Amino acid sequence: MTGHDDGRIVIALAEADDAEREKRRNAMGEPYRTLLGHFRHEIGHYYWDRLVRDRGRLQACRAVFGDDTADYAKALERHYREGGPENWQEHYVSQYATTHAWEDFAETWAHYLHIVDTMEMAAAYQLGFNVLGGDHDRRARAEGDPYEGGDFAETIAVWMPLTVALNSINRCMGLADLYPFVLSPAVVRKLEFIHDLVHDRIPPDEQGSQEAQPDTHSGEQTGEPALSGKGRKIDNGEGSQPAFFAQAGLEIRDSGELGEPSSDSAAPT
Numbered sequence: 001m002t003g004h005d006d007g008r009i010v011i012a013l014a015e016a017d018d019a020e021r022e023k024r025r026n027a028m029g030e031p032y033r034t035l036l037g038h039f040r041h042e043i044g045h046y047y048w049d050r051l052v053r054d055r056g057r058l059q060a061c062r063a064v065f066g067d068d069t070a071d072y073a074k075a076l077e078r079h080y081r082e083g084g085p086e087n088w089q090e091h092y093v094s095q096y097a098t099t100h101a102w103e104d105f106a107e108t109w110a111h112y113l114h115i116v117d118t119m120e121m122a123a124a125y126q127l128g129f130n131v132l133g134g135d136h137d138r139r140a141r142a143e144g145d146p147y148e149g150g151d152f153a154e155t156i157a158v159w160m161p162l163t164v165a166l167n168s169i170n171r172c173m174g175l176a177d178l179y180p181f182v183l184s185p186a187v188v189r190k191l192e193f194i195h196d197l198v199h200d201r202i203p204p205d206e207q208g209s210q211e212a213q214p215d216t217h218s219g220e221q222t223g224e225p226a227l228s229g230k231g232r233k234i235d236n237g238e239g240s241q242p243a244f245f246a247q248a249g250l251e252i253r254d255s256g257e258l259g260e261p262s263s264d265s266a267a268p269t
Helices: 018-028 035-053 058-065 072-082 101-124 152-172 185-198 243-247
Strands: 003-005 008-010 128-131 138-141
Touching: 003 035, 008 035, 035 058, 035 101, 035 185, 058 101, 058 185, 101 152, 101 185, 128 152, 138 152, 152 185
Parallel strands: none
Antiparallel strands: 003 008, 128 138
């Protein structure tokens, strides 16, 4: 079971097994699944509480990520039943981000940490590379400290071609892409919001526009980049078992947890 409770992160021990984690990744149709990704997503929920809810920035965050007051349990049920919309890549960094505003924030937060951590390492090695394509090739270099809070547009201007280069190198070795995601303009704007939030550039909402939100996602088994159903408590209602769970040899138990099917379980339809 993976989740968080007021900043205390719990990662399912089974996820430490590469074969099991890869089995779940394939079952959920995810391009990426790691323990580090789980951790970065879960801590995003904690910082939503601390930096958004507790510092009076609900309206500012809703303007970017949507309505956090929407019923979370129903949103989860809908996601497990239907998945994301066809055009989700235009507005979200992953399918799981389409579930609810809280998950969109946490997914984007995780990707922000992916970016700044990788950029810091690239700068430490003074990586420079040619940016191919367009009318003119150009040279790009990872430099500076991405944690200092400079212009995020400059970070993205290097990050985009860096991921193309690193993905291409991985393919030369027959490996999966290091960063198998496409960042649309809408997603970049969300990442920039996270960047400004971290560096305290998002002003509080006008007084009187706030609503105190219960921390109903705290302690839930929340997602991670492109994640669907990793041991989460699921209200399955009267519906049948989702097909991708059956393909992975998993089922939603009566308790609402995702796990191995019991010996007396009926075959999913």
